Amino acid sequence: MDVRVIERPAVDLPAWDALVQYRSFFQTVAWADVCAAGMGRQARAVFLCAFEDGVLKAGLPAITTRRFGLKSFFSMPYGTYGGAVYDPGVDDEFKRRFCGSLTTTLDTGRFWYIDITDYFDSLRLWSDCPLIRTRYETHIIELQDGVEFMPSDKGTAGDIRAGEKRGGRIVTIDSGRLNDFFRLYRLTEKRHGRTRLRYSREFFKAILDHLGRIDRLYWTGFEAEGTLIGSQINFVYGDTLFYWQAVSDYDKRWYKPNQALLYDAILHAGEKGLRQVNLGGSPQDAVGLRKFKEQWGGQPMAYDMYSYRSRLHRLIRR
Numbered sequence: 001m002d003v004r005v006i007e008r009p010a011v012d013l014p015a016w017d018a019l020v021q022y023r024s025f026f027q028t029v030a031w032a033d034v035c036a037a038g039m040g041r042q043a044r045a046v047f048l049c050a051f052e053d054g055v056l057k058a059g060l061p062a063i064t065t066r067r068f069g070l071k072s073f074f075s076m077p078y079g080t081y082g083g084a085v086y087d088p089g090v091d092d093e094f095k096r097r098f099c100g101s102l103t104t105t106l107d108t109g110r111f112w113y114i115d116i117t118d119y120f121d122s123l124r125l126w127s128d129c130p131l132i133r134t135r136y137e138t139h140i141i142e143l144q145d146g147v148e149f150m151p152s153d154k155g156t157a158g159d160i161r162a163g164e165k166r167g168g169r170i171v172t173i174d175s176g177r178l179n180d181f182f183r184l185y186r187l188t189e190k191r192h193g194r195t196r197l198r199y200s201r202e203f204f205k206a207i208l209d210h211l212g213r214i215d216r217l218y219w220t221g222f223e224a225e226g227t228l229i230g231s232q233i234n235f236v237y238g239d240t241l242f243y244w245q246a247v248s249d250y251d252k253r254w255y256k257p258n259q260a261l262l263y264d265a266i267l268h269a270g271e272k273g274l275r276q277v278n279l280g281g282s283p284q285d286a287v288g289l290r291k292f293k294e295q296w297g298g299q300p301m302a303y304d305m306y307s308y309r310s311r312l313h314r315l316i317r318r
Contacts, residue, residue, distance in 0.1 A: 021238065025238075059084070060082065080194055142275070143275055210233055216237055
């Protein structure tokens with residue numbers, strides 16, 4: 001096994017695309033490009049790659065950042081799915097060796113913060129794992145061929161058309177609506193009590209710049225009273241639509257923009273022949289969010305997250 005850390009410009013794109021084609025959008029080079037462009041000048045995309053006889057057999061995508069000389073490692077950032085991806089033909093011994101090479105990479109990198117989201121249980125053979133493992137949860141809606149989706153919860157089903165009946169409409173988000181979207185994003189973060197924004201305007205711009213012309217992005221908004229009052233970002237990959245980010249104006253909540261946008265996205269997934277909708281991570285204490293997803297028929301699915309925080313990181317980020 002020949003294992004190398006490869007910088008984004010040197011990645012063999014066809015080989016990487018073939019490796020991740022049955023996994024997650026968040027493991028693609030396209031998402032790595034978005035993150036590297038949107039997370040600041042110190043962010044860069046790297047790929048831990050394992051070759052056998054010159055053929056790519058395993059890989060792990062990551063973003064590394066540096067601040068005040070201190071380095072962080074994310075696979076992938078913001079809890080999006082990273083972890084390892086394997087060629088279907090490799091055996092468990094190969095996977096163990098690859099996990100061992102990951103340990104070496106993290107040790108030699110001297111990172112003060114590490115975060116790996118392993119949705120596909122790709123690191124279950126990581127015997128010398130130096131990180132803390134915790135369980136997290138998402139919700140999955142399974143779609144049926146030829147059956148138009150409708151949430152089983154009667155109240156939710158009734159809310160879907162509320163905004164349309166009041167004169168609202170669904171629109172596509174492009175660069176001309178980015179400022180309106182970001183205003184809603186700031187309102188949503190403030191409503192949730194967050195004083196520090198998780199994403200910058202540049203991050204959302206990077207999504208449009210890198211994904212706006214391909215069919216992997218489904219970014220819509222809900223317009224009413226002449227302004228944008230809600231928006232939702234989804235990614236399409238393989239057989240899955242990934243519901244990633246939703247924002248809204250709480251003062252216009254009677255239009256039910258979140259319900260209208262989610263229903264539209266699920267119908268879009270059905271029209272594309274997708275098999276499931278991934279509603280995204282749900283913290284255990286987010287009772288309202290979990291209830292919302294269950295009302296749509298989302299079934300919980302657990303996965304692993306691995307993390308490390310140095311003593312200095314814990315001290316500064318208390």
